[in-house]
Amino acid sequence: MMEEKDKYDEIEAFLQQGEHAELKRKFQEDESFAKDVNLYKGLKIAINDKKAMAMESLFDEVEKELFPKKKTLRLRPLLLVAATVALLVVTLYNLQWFAAPSTEELFANYFEPYKLGFVDRGEANDSVIEEANYHYANQNFEEAAKAFEGLSTIDKTNQYYNFYLAISYIGNLESTKALPFLKEVLNSEQSDLHDPAEWYIAMAFLQDGQKDSAREQLMEITKKSSKFQQLAIQLLDEW
Amino acid sequence: MEKIITHQSNQFMLSEEELLTGLREGDRNVIKYIYTNYFPGISFFIQNNKGSEEDGRDIFQESLLILYQKAKNPLFNLSSSFYTYLFAISKNLWLKRLEKKRKLRVTFLEKEELMIVDELASDINRESQYRLFRKKFGELSTGCQEVLELFFNGTPMKEIAQKLNFGSVQYAKKRKFQCKEKLISLIRSDELYNELL
Numbered sequence: 001m002m003e004e005k006d007k008y009d010e011i012e013a014f015l016q017q018g019e020h021a022e023l024k025r026k027f028q029e030d031e032s033f034a035k036d037v038n039l040y041k042g043l044k045i046a047i048n049d050k051k052a053m054a055m056e057s058l059f060d061e062v063e064k065e066l067f068p069k070k071k072t073l074r075l076r077p078l079l080l081v082a083a084t085v086a087l088l089v090v091t092l093y094n095l096q097w098f099a100a101p102s103t104e105e106l107f108a109n110y111f112e113p114y115k116l117g118f119v120d121r122g123e124a125n126d127s128v129i130e131e132a133n134y135h136y137a138n139q140n141f142e143e144a145a146k147a148f149e150g151l152s153t154i155d156k157t158n159q160y161y162n163f164y165l166a167i168s169y170i171g172n173l174e175s176t177k178a179l180p181f182l183k184e185v186l187n188s189e190q191s192d193l194h195d196p197a198e199w200y201i202a203m204a205f206l207q208d209g210q211k212d213s214a215r216e217q218l219m220e221i222t223k224k225s226s227k228f229q230q231l232a233i234q235l236l237d238e239w
Numbered sequence: 240m241e242k243i244i245t246h247q248s249n250q251f252m253l254s255e256e257e258l259l260t261g262l263r264e265g266d267r268n269v270i271k272y273i274y275t276n277y278f279p280g281i282s283f284f285i286q287n288n289k290g291s292e293e294d295g296r297d298i299f300q301e302s303l304l305i306l307y308q309k310a311k312n313p314l315f316n317l318s319s320s321f322y323t324y325l326f327a328i329s330k331n332l333w334l335k336r337l338e339k340k341r342k343l344r345v346t347f348l349e350k351e352e353l354m355i356v357d358e359l360a361s362d363i364n365r366e367s368q369y370r371l372f373r374k375k376f377g378e379l380s381t382g383c384q385e386v387l388e389l390f391f392n393g394t395p396m397k398e399i400a401q402k403l404n405f406g407s408v409q410y411a412k413k414r415k416f417q418c419k420e421k422l423i424s425l426i427r428s429d430e431l432y433n434e435l436l
Contacts, residue, residue, distance in 0.1 A: 039423065042365075046372035047391045053373060055265055055307055059300045062270050067278060070292075108417050112406065139407040171409075 011040045101238055103214065107206040110235055113139065113167050114196050128154075136164060141171030152181075159190035167200055175204035195226040202232070215239065258321045262303070263310040273303065277322055281329045290333060298336075302328040305359065305366045318358070319351055327352035328363060339434040368435050375425040383418035390415050 014023045014037055027034050046052075101109070116133055132147035148165035155161060162181040169178035182204065185197040198221055205214035221232035253261070253272055261269025281302070282295030290298070305328050309315050317324055330352060348356060356363070376384060382403075389399045400411035426432050 039426070042368055043372050043376075043422070043426075044391045046369035047376055047388060049369065049373075051265075051311075052304065052308070052369065055304060056300070056370070056373065058265055058267065058270055059274075059303060062267065062274050063278075063296060063300070066271065066274050067296075104417060105421075108410075108413050139409045141409075 011037050015041065015044075103206045103209050103211050106214075106235060106238065107203060109238075110231065111170065111203050111207070113141075113171055114163070114200070116164075132164070136168060139171060141168045144168040145172055145174075159185045159188045159193055163190075163193050163197060163200075166197075166204075170200060170204050170207055173207060175208040178204045195221075195228055199228040199231070202235075255317050255321050259310050259315075259317065262307050273321075273325075277325055280322075281326060284326075284330065285333050288333065289337060294333070294336075298329050298332050299325075301332060301367060301370055304370060305363055308366055309359065309362060319355060323351060324355055327355040328359065331356045331363065332367070336434065364435060368432075371429060371431055371435070372426060375422060375429065378425055379418060379422060382414075383421060386411070386415050386418050387422065390419075 010023070010033075014027060027037060113136065116136060128147060128151055132144055132151060135141070135144035135147055145165060145168035148161055148168055151158070152161040152165050163185045166178040166181035166185070169175065169181070179201065182197045182201045185193050186201070198217065202214050202217040202221065205211075205217055215236070218232045218236050221228050222236065251272075253269065258269060258273065260266075262273070278295075278299050281299050282292070285295040285298055286292060302325055306321075306325060319327075327348070330348060334348070376387070379387070385403060386399060389402065390396075394402070396408050396411050396415070399405070399415070400408045403411070405411045405414065
């Protein structure tokens with residue numbers, strides 16, 4: 001995922017600073033990069049061409065008005081039933097395997113960082129906590145993770161630190177690092193964090209592309225009453 | 240404006256210039272005139288050459304759009320009749336698709352048609368690509384269309400996040416990336432895209 005991200009950033013840079021010698025050389029020498037740039041450039045032009053879009057709609061309207069599509073179903077009843085069943089099977093198959101959103105899409109739609117709200121300062125000093133809070137609140141998860149790592153090292157038993165550290169990892173797309181901390185929270189006596197930890201474990205699986213594990217985890221969440229139950233049901237509906 | 244009653248359709252006949260101007264300006268009546276008079280012939284040609292009714296509709300619309308893009312340039316002049324242009328573009332588009340599908344070529348371009356196609360060669364390929372891009376863009380969810388429309392329009396990510404009520408710029412960036420990925424995969428998985436390369 002990160003590789004792709006870098007690729008698009010590079011293309012953006014190329015389009016904005018086409019004169020940059022290194023990128024210009026890459027464009028000339030790397031056929032695949034040149035293809036990507038041309039596709040990207042074409043997309044920009046095509047999508048910004050509102051007049052062409054309006055013309056296409058106008059053509060569609062006129063075509064429908066003057067030459068509506070014929071309904072030519074003249075199949076015998078049995079054939080019609082067979083065709084309907086086949087169509088239904090194909091549609092269901094497509095819905096199941098192709099139309100379903102990817103784990104990335106589901107993650108993007110459902111991941112929201114947990115609200116900040118802990119007051120237990122433990123042994124850490126206020127300024128480090130403030131720094132961690134500040135970065136977390138601003139969704140600068142890379143810096144937030146660093147700060148919470150520091151706090152977690154100072155006070156390993158503070159499950160709030162572990163919990164927010166895990167969410168910062170997820171927000172920074174490093175879910176594999178998040179999972180052990182969330183499991184630790186879940187096994188601790190900090191019961192107010194159990195439900196959210198279960199939810200964020202599901203999010204971590206989604207972000208990591210572990211579809212089956214995410215589904216299993218979400219199914220577990222649907223079984224008990226919590227504020228995440230409805231969210232899990234909703235997410236599974238989109239599966 | 241000179242208007243002559245035709246024998247066939249009992250309606251006004253528009254001059255080449257009027258057709259070109261009407262198309263350029265998106266005049267609904269002119270578009271209706273073009274469809275009424277030229278679509279049946281071109282659609283018949285496609286269907287008579289291994290195409291379906293849907294192919295006929297698709298090729299006609301694409302050809303008309305190519306001609307529209309050319310007509311936007313006030314310096315553009317038709318070197319043949321409007322219909323000859325439209326037919327040459329349609330025929331060329333269809334023959335190319337047949338070739339890619341490895342279906343037998345059943346007809347060839349006439350000399351006049353070849354000249355038109357040579358004149359419009361780069362436009363034909365480019366416009367076909369753009370049309371495919373827009374078609375695939377239309378297949379995205381409304382949310383994705385909004386993000387990408389703003390993004391490709393040069394709107395800063397911070398403004399996109401505000402306009403679309405996203406919680407953060409980081410999320411807006413993530414959404415933009417995913418929508419772009421989706422769009423590009425839709426385009427790449429369309430066989431027409433590979434034919435156009």
